[in-house]
Amino acid sequence: MLFDVTILGSNAAIPAHNRYPSAQVLNYNGNCFLIDCGEGAQFRMNHFGIKRARLDNIFISHLHGDHYYGLIGLLTSFNLNWREHALNIYGPAGLEEIIHVHLKHSQTELRFKINFHHLTADEPKIVYEDLMLTAETIVLSHRLPTTGFLFKEKKNLRKIIAEKITEYNIPHHLINDIKSGDDFIDEKGNVISNKELTLDPLPPRSYAYCSDTVYTENFVDQIKGVNTLYHEATFIHEHEPRALETFHTTSKQAAKVAKAANAGKLLLGHFSARYENLNLLLEEAREIFAESYLAEEGKIFSI
Numbered sequence: 415m416l417f418d419v420t421i422l423g424s425n426a427a428i429p430a431h432n433r434y435p436s437a438q439v440l441n442y443n444g445n446c447f448l449i450d451c452g453e454g455a456q457f458r459m460n461h462f463g464i465k466r467a468r469l470d471n472i473f474i475s476h477l478h479g480d481h482y483y484g485l486i487g488l489l490t491s492f493n494l495n496w497r498e499h500a501l502n503i504y505g506p507a508g509l510e511e512i513i514h515v516h517l518k519h520s521q522t523e524l525r526f527k528i529n530f531h532h533l534t535a536d537e538p539k540i541v542y543e544d545l546m547l548t549a550e551t552i553v554l555s556h557r558l559p560t561t562g563f564l565f566k567e568k569k570n571l572r573k574i575i576a577e578k579i580t581e582y583n584i585p586h587h588l589i590n591d592i593k594s595g596d597d598f599i600d601e602k603g604n605v606i607s608n609k610e611l612t613l614d615p616l617p618p619r620s621y622a623y624c625s626d627t628v629y630t631e632n633f634v635d636q637i638k639g640v641n642t643l644y645h646e647a648t649f650i651h652e653h654e655p656r657a658l659e660t661f662h663t664t665s666k667q668a669a670k671v672a673k674a675a676n677a678g679k680l681l682l683g684h685f686s687a688r689y690e691n692l693n694l695l696l697e698e699a700r701e702i703f704a705e706s707y708l709a710e711e712g713k714i715f716s717i
Contacts, residue, residue: 415443415546417567417619417717419642421683421709422458426648426662427480429454430687433711435480438644439464440565440621442547448472448488449563449623455484456491462712466491471542473549474505475625476535476560482509486516493524500527504541504549506559507532535559538636552636554627556661562624564637570615578611621717622677626684628658629667634674642717643677644709646684650694653686665695669702683709 418441423434435452439459446468448455459466466488474482482505492501503509510530517524531541535553542549545568552562571593578584582600584592592598598606622637624645637643648662657664663671665682672680680703682695689695692708699706707715 420714423452424683426684431690450481451484452480453483456488471502476558497526502529504531552633556626564622566620567618572612619717628661629663637675641678644681647682648686665699669699672703679705681709
């Protein structure tokens, strides 16, 4: 199953140095999730070949503009492109009011329904679930109520050994039961153990998106062992006082979170416009956590 994330925007607060504000698209086997929607997000989607029509679920971490100012434009484009199927938006309750005000005063009537899912930043909750994947909120610590998102693959079924199907003449309608762990009983009543028929599945994969937050490890247990962690890294560690003042994190602190969580790799993002050279942040992070990478626009990271 394909599981990757494309970075659309990596900057904090304002566009600078050819970097746009926060936005990224998580792709799970063709099911695409937009995570935050900063200004210019749909321009980046066009540039990187991501089709708007594939987006049915949008997650907004909080109501600072650099995380949602691109949303109204995106909704308008959906409408102009004659979208008719429903759209799910997950975000703070105030986001629904903001969208309704824009639509009201522009006299815009959408052709499609928006299902608003109001999020709270008090405790982690599963807010999305399908047959293969769940998404739950991560409680962060910022100036406004803010949630990150943890996308987790459900436990995979066991892999049936193809040769065993022929060897034991296993009916097709029993294959899923065997993948789920059942033994097989042949026509003579012999029990063939599941262990003989199947292989262990690949371990479930996970992706954590930790948007704006002051340095904290309060959520580390929730994301323990995550395959890929995106964590804001607005400042270099020299500017830690500014990070604390604005409820943001330094690259070194983000690396500490990744190390404490035993993450597979760390993606650094939400860069301050004061830094044109991002290698300063990367070098600091790698001193603590070697598998650190810059979440630069256009890059695709496999989960």
